[in-house]
Amino acid sequence: xxxxxxxxxxxxxxxxxxxxxxxxxxxxxxxxxxxxxxxxxxxxxxxxxxxxxxxxxxxxxxxxxxxxxxxxxxxxxxxxxxxxxxxxxxxxxxxxxxxxxxxxxxxxxxxxxxxxxxxxxxxxxxxxxxxxxxxxxxxxxxxxxxxxxxxxxxxxxxxxxxxxxxxxxxxxxxxxxxxxxxxxxxxxxxxxxxxxxxxxxxxxxxxxxxxxxxxxxxxxxxxxxxxxxxxxxxxxxxxxxxxxxxxxxxxxxxxxxxxxxxxxxxxxxxxxxxxxxxxxxxxxxxxxxxxxxxxxxxxxxxxxxxxxxxxxxxxxxxxxxxxxxxxxxxxxxxxxxxxxxxxxxxxxxxxxxxxxx
Amino acid sequence: xxxxxxxxxxxxxxxxxxxxxxxxxxxxxxxxxxxxxxxxxxxxxxxxxxxxxxxxxxxxxxxxxxxxxxxxxxxxxxxxxxxxxxxxxxxxxxxxxxxxxxxxxxxxxxxxxxxxxxxxxxxxxxxxxxxxxxxxxxxxxxxxxxxxxxxxxxxxxxxxxxxxxxxxxxxxxxxxxxxxxxxxxxxxxxxxxxxxxxxxxxxxxxxxxxxxxxxxxxxxxxxxxxxxxxxxxxxxxxxxxxxxxxxxxxxxxxxxxxxxxxxxxxxxxxxxxxxxxxxx
Numbered sequence: 317x318x319x320x321x322x323x324x325x326x327x328x329x330x331x332x333x334x335x336x337x338x339x340x341x342x343x344x345x346x347x348x349x350x351x352x353x354x355x356x357x358x359x360x361x362x363x364x365x366x367x368x369x370x371x372x373x374x375x376x377x378x379x380x381x382x383x384x385x386x387x388x389x390x391x392x393x394x395x396x397x398x399x400x401x402x403x404x405x406x407x408x409x410x411x412x413x414x415x416x417x418x419x420x421x422x423x424x425x426x427x428x429x430x431x432x433x434x435x436x437x438x439x440x441x442x443x444x445x446x447x448x449x450x451x452x453x454x455x456x457x458x459x460x461x462x463x464x465x466x467x468x469x470x471x472x473x474x475x476x477x478x479x480x481x482x483x484x485x486x487x488x489x490x491x492x493x494x495x496x497x498x499x500x501x502x503x504x505x506x507x508x509x510x511x512x513x514x515x516x517x518x519x520x521x522x523x524x525x526x527x528x529x530x531x532x533x534x535x536x537x538x539x540x541x542x543x544x545x546x547x548x549x550x551x552x553x554x555x556x557x558x559x560x561x562x563x564x565x566x567x568x569x570x571x572x573x574x575x576x577x578x579x580x581x582x583x584x585x586x587x588x589x590x591x592x593x594x595x596x597x598x599x600x601x602x603x604x605x606x607x608x609x610x611x612x613x614x615x616x617x618x619x620x621x622x623x624x625x626x627x628x629x630x631x632x633x634x635x636x637x638x639x640x641x642x643x644x645x646x647x648x649x650x651x652x653x654x655x656x657x658x659x660x661x662x663x664x665x666x667x668x669x670x671x672x673x
Numbered sequence: 674x675x676x677x678x679x680x681x682x683x684x685x686x687x688x689x690x691x692x693x694x695x696x697x698x699x700x701x702x703x704x705x706x707x708x709x710x711x712x713x714x715x716x717x718x719x720x721x722x723x724x725x726x727x728x729x730x731x732x733x734x735x736x737x738x739x740x741x742x743x744x745x746x747x748x749x750x751x752x753x754x755x756x757x758x759x760x761x762x763x764x765x766x767x768x769x770x771x772x773x774x775x776x777x778x779x780x781x782x783x784x785x786x787x788x789x790x791x792x793x794x795x796x797x798x799x800x801x802x803x804x805x806x807x808x809x810x811x812x813x814x815x816x817x818x819x820x821x822x823x824x825x826x827x828x829x830x831x832x833x834x835x836x837x838x839x840x841x842x843x844x845x846x847x848x849x850x851x852x853x854x855x856x857x858x859x860x861x862x863x864x865x866x867x868x869x870x871x872x873x874x875x876x877x878x879x880x881x882x883x884x885x886x887x888x889x890x891x892x893x894x895x896x897x898x899x900x901x902x903x904x905x906x907x908x909x910x911x912x913x914x915x916x917x918x919x920x921x922x923x924x925x926x927x928x929x930x931x932x933x934x935x936x937x938x939x940x941x942x943x944x945x946x947x948x949x950x951x952x953x
Contacts, residue, residue: 368847390849397850403843407865407944417851420861465847472851 317475317640318343322377324370326359326532327457333359335532337338341476341525343381344506346499348513348523352555356478356532357512358377365397365478366390377417380475396507400481402461404453410464411449414439417472439467442501459490464499477509483518491515495522514554520544550667552596560595560637562664571666574611574633578664584637591668596641599662602627610658613637615651624650627651630660709927712920724918725925733903736814738929740902744821745829748819749875752829753867755799759830760837774831777824782887790892791818812894817902820886820888834869869945876937883930 319341326334334356341347349357362368363378367390370376378386384395404413410420414436414491418427425437440446443463453461461484469477483491483497499522502509513519519526528535528543528551536548547553564573566589571578578593603610613629616636620626625646629637637659641649651657713721722842724730747851759771777785793800793810803810810816844866848858886904903926910919 331943365850367850390846391852391854394852395850397847399843399847401841401843403841403847405844405862405866407868414854416848416861420848420851420853420857468847468851 317381318355320379326370332532345524346509347525348511349527351529352520355529357529361478361512365395366393374621394475394478396474398465398469398479398482400484402465409450414467443467455669458486477507499517522525524631562593564591565655566591580666591666593666595661595664597638600639601660603637604660610660613659615655683693713924714915721921724921732898733901734809734907737903740817742822745875745879745884747822748825748829748878754831756830772826778827786888786891811892816892820892821882828877829874832870836867854944865950872941
């Protein structure tokens with residue numbers, strides 16, 4: 317079931333949560349809405365679900381597979397909604413929680429008790445909690461609760477699955493396990509899903525496509541690779557992981573930052589214009605031998621616990637630089653705190669203001 | 674003896690506070706109550722039995738517990754609505770209404786008795802209209818129910834308010850997204866979630882009503898067999914220097930009240946146990 321959202325605006329009092337947002341999600345896709353808090357991602361999700369209504373506007377549209385659903389209440393839209401804090405019914409067992417959506421159906425559409433129990437058992441198998449059906453939510457761990465919440469949402473055979481920061485309240489370790497599990501589950505079920513998250517790692521790992529949001533607008537849409545490697549705006553590059561910012565000036569064949577000449581990916585640059593260059597830590601190269609086209613810097617801190625080694629450097633011009641390298645390279649480089657090194661840059665994304673002189 | 678096992682805590686003083694609690698309970702509750710038992714033990718059992726099963730006395734039990742139960746049930750329903758409105762909605766004068774809820778707490782019961790009688794009697798503000806409908810409010814069992822409802826209301830409202838405020842709006846949204854209609858959401862999700870608090874409020878209101886004396890004696894008219902509550906009978910017996918008879922009645926009240934509250938507590942424990950599961 318595809319989802320199409322067109323020209324949605326939502327204001328809370330004076331605060332504009334969404335400004336004319338349009339979004340398409342293909343059938344069977346898992347899309348992540350990624351952004352900081354207050355970017356409007358949850359509001360958009362709630363509007364798609366029907367829990368919130370967009371501001372009235374003649375061109376606003378929400379379609380599920382070409383069917384317009386703006387007028388439908390949340391219960392009619394057949395969406396599975398998963399909340400950050402699970403929102404399980406604590407007076408019901410796991411079994412009854414999952415069965416809830418089936419039991420509240422009007423008598424004519426309600427499946428028989430055997431049918432309900434068959435479906436619930438199936439879902440319990442899917443979420444790997446078969447032996448916990450008679451427990452109450454209070455007796456489950458956070459990860460188990462969220463899986464129950466997911467099963468409860470899936471029980472109504474939703475046309476779309478909407479997940480609002482589903483792993484936000486969980487420990488880092490459980491979160492990683494659950495998102496991998498969610499990805500596998502999605503590959504099995506192929507239900508069109510939208511996942512809201514502020515965790516870029518989660519979005520990059522789980523989603524087919526990422527929609528980066530900021531201040532009520534969509535900054536960029538694309539596959540995780542596109543969004544990560546070809547960020548279109550400064551916000552996107554900043555939000556997706558650590559990045560170094562340098563201020564420089566446009567020259568004929570690049571952007572000049574002190575002794576460094578960085579590749580300029582911005583065609584419209586005018587010579588002499590101020591530019592901002594963003595460099596990922598792994599694109600920063602650290603040498604011991606002095607060369608003309610390198611920036612001298614001092615090592616402030618070495619953090620080698622982790623998959624890569626991170627160096628915090630301070631350039632002579634007073635900019636702090638974050639560099640990341642493999643352990644292998646770090647051993648060869650053999651630097652210590654307070655030592656002098658030289659920095660060059662492998663790749664950068666440059667941005668400049670589009671003002672016309 | 675798990676109970677006395679020492680557990681480190683930031684605030685010391687378990688022994689001291691427990692000792693004080695036990696001492697205080699003895700002084701205030703247990704000693705007067707055992708006095709009651711000792712006192713009534715001066716009667717022989719047949720005498721005791723005869724005095725507590727007198728028809729007039731039995732009628733008073735029925736009225737006391739019946740009207741208390743009715744009042745507590747009414748409060749459970751309408752107190753729920755009041756609490757819900759006060760928590761969920763904003764309206765002008767909300768603070769005032771919130772304060773008025775406490776009035777039955779603060780008002781001397783005799784004052785509320787007189788006020789209620791004035792309003793509900795034949796020519797009172799409300800009484801005259803009820804009279805026209807053929808309903809006799811004051812000086813009837815209905816009057817007792819009215820008085821007991823009045824004094825019990827704050828218990829239900831005040832115990833429910835924090836519980837309703839804690840109610841996660843996501844629960845309602847989850848139910849709605851799963852296709853539940855509003856009434857289903859209310860009955861299947863909200864009421865069961867609030868049930869422990871509602872039961873507590875109900876129990877408090879019920880217990881308060883059983884013990885109520887001041888406001889009832891004015892509005893009931895105290896007609897033997899019809900509108901006499903047990904507390905009043907006890908006073909009557911005391912006035913006739915029938916101390917043994919009075920304590921016998923008191924003992925019955927004590928035992929029945931205790932059993933009822935125990936039953937409600939068990940119910941409460943049962944309904945809240947499920948929420949916290951075995952982990953607690």
